[in-house]
Amino acid sequence: MGFYFAQLLTGLANASSLFLIACGLSIIFGVTRIVNFAHGSLYMLGAYIAYTLVTTIHAGPFGFWASVLLSAAAVALVGAVIEILILRRIYRAPELFQLVATFGVLLIIQDATLAIWGAEDLLGPRAPGLDRAVRIFGEPIPEYDLALIVIGPVVLGLITLVFRKTRWGVLVRAATQDREMVGALGVNQRWLFTSAFMLGAFLAGLGGALQVPRESVSLLMDLSVIGEAFVVVVIGGMGSVGGAFVAAIIISVLNAFGVLVFPQISLILPFLVMAIVLVVRPYGLFGSPASAHGAPPVPEAPMRPLNQAGIVAMTLVVVAFAALPVVDDGFILVLAVDLFVAVLFAASLHLIMGVGGMVSFGHAAYFGLGAYAAALAVKTLGLPMLPAMLFGPLAAALGAAVFGWFCVRLSGVYLAMLTLAAAQILWGVTFQWQSVTGGDDGILGVWPASWASREVYFYLALAVTVVGLALIRRIANSPFGYTLRGGRDSPTRAEAIGIDLKAHQWLGFIIAGALAGVAGVLFAFAKGSVFPETLAIGHSIDALIMVLLGGVQSLLGPLFGATAFVLIEDWVTRLDYWRFIFGAIILLICIAAPDGIAGGLSRLWRLVRPGTPRSGRPA
Amino acid sequence: MADDLLAVSGLNTYYGGAHILSDVAFAIGGNEVVALLGRNGAGKSTTIKSVMGLVRPRSGSVVYQGEEIAGDEPYRVCRRGIGYVPEERRVFSELTVEENLEVGRRPPRADASEWTPERLYALFPNLAERRRHPAGRMSGGEQQMLTIARTLMGNPRLVLLDEPSEGIAPLIVEQMAMVIKELKREGLAVLISEQNLHFARIVSDRAVIIEKGAVRFTGTFADLDANPDIAQATLAL
Structure with missing residues (x-):
């Protein structure tokens, strides 16, 4: 007593x-x-x-x-x-x-x-x-x-x-x-x-x-x-x-x-x-729906499918990457794989955030699920690399299906918080379930198959990333993507014309989760190990920063954002007080370019070449 | 005119890429009630919000008491003496009637009558009974009264009333007409946006008709009656 x-x-x-x-x-x-x-x-x-x-x-x-x-x-x-x-x-x-x-x-x-x-x-x-x-x-x-x-x-x-x-x-x-x-x-x-x-x-x-x-x-x-x-x-x-x-x-x-x-x-x-x-209670115990009033939201310029020049440019980028091993087969390849992982991770988050309008504070959960599932398939089931890789997106999709079912029932900050909660729960489980996940020690020795040299793995990662990005692009410009965007811009109208918005959002959540899982798989084999940090809040925020750095309103945004993030991080973390520098860079970008790198570049472009039509939101 | 209290000219407002107001121009005299008439979606609310600074016009001029105020922040516009009564009432539902009035309170102005809660309770007797009730629990008509009272607490010189008769009972509409006439008697100027020509005719001196974001008519109701096709084309449903 x-x-x-x-x-x-x-x-x-x-x-x-x-x-x-x-x-x-x-x-x-x-x-x-x-x-x-x-x-x-x-x-x-x-x-x-x-x-x-x-x-x-x-x-x-x-x-x-x-x-x-x-x-x-x-x-x-x-x-x-x-x-x-x-x-x-x-x-x-x-x-x-x-x-x-x-x-x-x-x-x-x-x-x-x-x-x-x-x-x-x-x-x-x-x-x-x-x-x-x-x-x-x-x-x-x-x-x-x-x-x-x-x-x-x-x-x-x-x-x-x-x-x-x-x-x-x-x-x-x-x-x-x-x-x-x-x-x-x-x-x-x-x-x-x-x-x-x-x-x-x-x-x-x-x-x-x-x-x-x-x-x-x-x-x-x-x-x-x-x-x-x-x-x-x-x-x-x-x-x-x-x-x-x-x-x-x-x-x-x-x-x-x-x-x-x-x-x-x-x-x-x-x-x-x-x-x-x-x-x-979707607004908490004593909360009420936030006032709907405010400045009328500036409608976003519709995302346009890539034009001819864009496709050529993207192809050139891919070709340039494919030629990397000729230049260097060491550190740059490792950094490039890091970059692919980050791009795919950020693009998958962008799919639910930018296209679907659902802000996730816990996207790392699905990245981590993918990484852990693949690692466990290798370590516990003894599978070879390629079949083990399939477990990643499957597990991530399953996790996203479970958590997403709850999340799509909320909106705005509350949705974001529930995604955070989901990620935190998964992080807690991996952290504590020592006998299976190894807890804080993680899972070590998840190396690629012997046939996959550093160079081969680089090409594998490049191929998977390109396919993943193409898929995201295809989804965003499909009727399904239009439905998601419609629901993002006006949920009530979308539902009024007979769309089961929650079902679409749920599916979008699952697809994005699966793709994050793919990024997790690439990460696991690239590093040879998996730790609970892959699911932690910090990692979810990394993804948010990448998407926001690039600009939420452009499908190319995650590409820019992830690239900038990986390069800045690689450079800055070698310095003393790198957090201070990194934080200052984040603040600078937030204040100088609230529409992200993609938006900021296009504004700069308009400044240099007045007369080109405005495409983004007014500055 | 030089002695206009408010003169709007060449006002262009956009929502993103959509051109909502094109070259809107009108003026209000010092003690005049002007009705801004037009159908749903014609641009009445946007005009009022552009004057108030709640949406930023892309170009044009809003001159109040001889000073340019276009693009000013809403709180500055309010402090100059322009009171705004929004269309959807927007009372602070979790605050009491008294607290709602407190939010609107501003220091008295030399050129406008000073409003106190007591005076407002006399004008709106329903509010007096409910001064300690949360505003959200009141009827639509009472909330409409409260938003007007709340704005008057700022001792405005000019009141912008966005669709005051919308969605309220006929009895309250009558009370609303009385209130507007009372404001005119107090020496204030009022701009009301309306779809209801009948109501507008009772309370206002002049009409400005707006259609698809552009002004189609400006003049007295007698002028309007002399040209019945204008009202037919711009207001009839």
Whole structure:
């Protein structure tokens, strides 16, 4: 009895810190519609700053709590800088650009933190005055946990008070529903957005600062918390503060008891709960469909099939690649195969995103499924390379069929979050199912058949990629592709003319999954090994960056994007502080070319050759 | 005219590649009620949104009180004294009536009458009873009243009313007509977009008829009656 009660209290204490982070994320999303990937970084910054303050100022309980509040305020200032310098320029960009931009911010903050505080984990002191444990039902409960349990509801109460009783709060709630209307009523949204972002950052910083007495401060804090914070926001309903509170409690308490039954469950439990909630309530527990109002979307220029010149150009590119082994049979071939894998992966994501209009934050799941299936076919079933390769797309298609069935029932950010949850669940399974997947150690020794030399494998990969791309192109320009695009542009109209849109989207999801699986297979044999990272969030984001770098609105986009990504990554990762540089490059591209490399090039082309017709969206 | 409160000329607005407004031009005097008439899809809402800055016209001029405001952001346009009442009401459904009014509140203006919640509750008695109710739970007519009241809280000099009579009960339409006349009495200027010629005739001084994004007629209702074929060609269903 006492033990379970203690477990409950631990859960509630965790819920409080989770609530602080998630609630800031939710407020920011509600007002600005930005899914702030850098929110975990703000939390981490709060912890580092608090560590420095707490260990510098030794002034008992007062000094501790003052440090905590000061840290949160400092993070709020950092938030203001981020909002004013970066986000303000991209509010009109497609929401995925905003996500990628905040990911760039995450990378920059990670390296900035590394530069300032070093790579070592830092262990802060306990909170003065609250450093002991009290016995409740015979179990020792840290006093600090009890304080946290109080702080959560107090913050909820304060925020509710501000939201109900101040003009600012009323404006924030109004903007969460219909920000354009708020603007038309004379409210300067810039100021509102900056202040809402600052409040969100303050809460994240507060959450981080309050963690200092509980856990060591490390560079892993940002990504470790962001997944769970997303889950809480989505379960509670994006933009709902009360929802974030309830969801934080549900997740943390379930976690506290779940670990008793199955110790590793904390890796996937939140995502499992989220998947269930979203299937039952597509806008979370307390969410409502986001206001449909806003600037009328600029209709996209229809994608055109490649013309004669385009086909010639693409053929030349393929021929040039095919001639590569003449020039070099070493490193360049390896890099080229990496490039093929990336192009196919990005193009498959583009099929559901650009053509199908379904944003996936978890496309790596199907890449990873393909890679693992092929690797297991070799290692466990003892199959030769070619038959084993077939298992990849099959497994990926199967996985996409299962998860896609749920995903196509949602739309927008919620769909994206469910895809993220699906990928995270699969990642958790591969990570933990040691006996089959090898867990963290991965599966090693998945080399190509002996007849497939580096050169032969290069040609195989080239052929598979070309066929895959041709297939995607064919699909995009088939009646099926038109149906998907119609559904992307106007779901209601598509359904009104008798199209079973969900069935089409589901099929599109499965095809894209299978193609990502093919990319995974090529990857597995090229590297000779498979690790859980192939399914991780970071890898899904890589694919998103490639698609967005290239431009969502062009079928050639993924080609440019993947090429740029692979080349930049290959160059940059050799440098110190490569995250900082990479993040800065991402931000630069997001701000300078919100229509991607393909769009940016065509704008540049129009600049050089005025008189050529505009094809993309107006700049 | 030099003493026009608002003068729109040569306005061209596009949605992507679609040319919605072509060379729209009209003017509103300081205490005038002008009806912008036209069928569904003629470009009435787009005209109003272009004035308000909610869509950016590609070319043309919008002069308000002698200053060019085309391309200004909506909040700046509002702060100059132009109030916007959207077509689909767009009340903040989760906020109470009182809170909806609070969102619209702006400082009083020297050249416009000052509205307070109390004055608005007197004008719209239904809202007074429901001041603490979430706006989303009210009837369509009450929500329509609320959007007008919310805009008036900004003490506008010119009110842009987008299809105020659309989809509401006849009794409320009558109340709406009274409100528009009251605004004129207060010295305000009003631009209402309408499909209902009868309603427009009751409340407004002049008509501007727009068809397929271009102005087809400008003049008084007497002028319009003298040329029945114009109304037949541009408004009849």
